[in-house]
Amino acid sequence: MNVKPLSPLDLALAxxxxxxxxxxxxxxxxxxxxxxxxxxxxxTVQLLLVGQILRLLFAHVHIGxxxxxxxxxxxxxxxxxxxxxxxxxxxxHGWLIGTGSMFxxxxxVTLLALVVIIGKVPWYTPQYAIPLLGMLLGNTMSGVALGxxxxxxxxxxxxxxxxxxxxxGQTASQAVxxxxxxxxxxxxxxxxxxxxxxxxxxxxxxxxxxxLGGSSPLDxxxxxxxIMFLICAGTGFGTVAAILGVERxxxxxxxxxxxDALHAAGISADY
Amino acid sequence: xxxxxxxxxxFHNRGPYxxxxxxxxxxxxxxxxxxxxxxxxxxxxxxxxxxxxxxLGDINADAVAAPMWRRxxxxxxxxxGWWLDLVxxxxxxxxTVDADILATVGFDRSVRGWQISRLSTGEKQRLAIVRLLHQxxxxxxxxxxxxxxxxxxxxxxxxxxxxxxxxxxxxxLWVSHDPAQLARVSGRRLCMASDGLLVAAGGPNER
Numbered sequence: 001m002n003v004k005p006l007s008p009l010d011l012a013l014a015x016x017x018x019x020x021x022x023x024x025x026x027x028x029x030x031x032x033x034x035x036x037x038x039x040x041x042x043x044t045v046q047l048l049l050v051g052q053i054l055r056l057l058f059a060h061v062h063i064g065x066x067x068x069x070x071x072x073x074x075x076x077x078x079x080x081x082x083x084x085x086x087x088x089x090x091x092x093h094g095w096l097i098g099t100g101s102m103f104x105x106x107x108x109v110t111l112l113a114l115v116v117i118i119g120k121v122p123w124y125t126p127q128y129a130i131p132l133l134g135m136l137l138g139n140t141m142s143g144v145a146l147g148x149x150x151x152x153x154x155x156x157x158x159x160x161x162x163x164x165x166x167x168x169g170q171t172a173s174q175a176v177x178x179x180x181x182x183x184x185x186x187x188x189x190x191x192x193x194x195x196x197x198x199x200x201x202x203x204x205x206x207x208x209x210x211x212l213g214g215s216s217p218l219d220x221x222x223x224x225x226x227i228m229f230l231i232c233a234g235t236g237f238g239t240v241a242a243i244l245g246v247e248r249x250x251x252x253x254x255x256x257x258x259x260d261a262l263h264a265a266g267i268s269a270d271y
Numbered sequence: 272x273x274x275x276x277x278x279x280x281x282f283h284n285r286g287p288y289x290x291x292x293x294x295x296x297x298x299x300x301x302x303x304x305x306x307x308x309x310x311x312x313x314x315x316x317x318x319x320x321x322x323x324x325x326x327l328g329d330i331n332a333d334a335v336a337a338p339m340w341r342r343x344x345x346x347x348x349x350x351x352g353w354w355l356d357l358v359x360x361x362x363x364x365x366x367t368v369d370a371d372i373l374a375t376v377g378f379d380r381s382v383r384g385w386q387i388s389r390l391s392t393g394e395k396q397r398l399a400i401v402r403l404l405h406q407x408x409x410x411x412x413x414x415x416x417x418x419x420x421x422x423x424x425x426x427x428x429x430x431x432x433x434x435x436x437x438x439x440x441x442x443x444l445w446v447s448h449d450p451a452q453l454a455r456v457s458g459r460r461l462c463m464a465s466d467g468l469l470v471a472a473g474g475p476n477e478r
Contacts, residue, residue: 160348160350161354164348164353164354165352166338168402168403169338169339171336255337255338256320257318
């Protein structure tokens, strides 16, 4: 069984729903019309572009192309992490902490899954490698961004208490232990929650796609379980690495809290 | 008998500061607010990036880990910090807290189970002093230690701190807005001008 191809007319029908929604927004003066139009246009253009790129990649399987595309994905994720920080860490280091921790966790876990678990030949077969890396990066990115934002924001707000603990002779690691724990939890909660409710509340997107594409539900479920575990591991290790990186950057060798390493609030993001 | 020696201490484009406080001596520090008195205490506690040599007795600040230096120099910040639910949780071992010290500042052992969220500013201030002295610092850096206390308690806290310094032979640097207080507790006084310069402000009996 093959997936039924969608014609432009089918998509246009779906788009007409958005036009209706836009009209409603105008009527109720929600001011969402413009944002809606831009977002819909972006999703169309970006996905069509990605489709073309994937078509090319699938036609020309080569490890060089795969490396290139994965680096582009990583760079985009790294930029997104910086944008989601209320008070980001200054300079190259801030970028490196987020991007580096995503790199070590997502790429290692993806590689492990491709080589050891899936075992397709060659291991970089794009039909497997790209969706897998994409899902891992996307979720790790959320965890890293949430965790780092929580860490820097809490350190900023509780600087007086942290310095009091330092004054009493605690090490930086002791003084920041509670905040570190909270930040890592904040980064990991979404994936833990979605593992706990998977299948009950919503069918995960990848599984839905696979079933629509004609796979047997059981095969789809097995892949979904694999993906959930990989995502959870990737997010967890990535978040822990990022939080430890932030901690190293915001305390110096003399156990001083160095908030001067942070940008002022909202410089890199305006939400 | 530790002396506190500060040589060419520079931080935040301030300094160099050099001063020496002998063991058991209390030096008062006054000056307009915003002149940087608290910054000087922070720098001596090594909370801010700085250069220069600092020595307390045979402890050199750069030769030991920063947490150990901070335990030794014992700084009391103007506003104390509390991060757990109960008072007693902030002490390594509340059982060994000196009951006389608790009584002097108006508490007994039951304070151990008090909620931090219910403490007044003055109670926090007095408990912060108990917490600091419990660590047996070899020096005291006091930033407005009696700022939120009423008259009777001010006298008791002054007496407690001066007695601690005398019996343990520790050097004290005492920041206060109140020249009368500094005249009571300190042997000599320094004044920090608004540009951060330190000048001698006279002995105990001058105003």
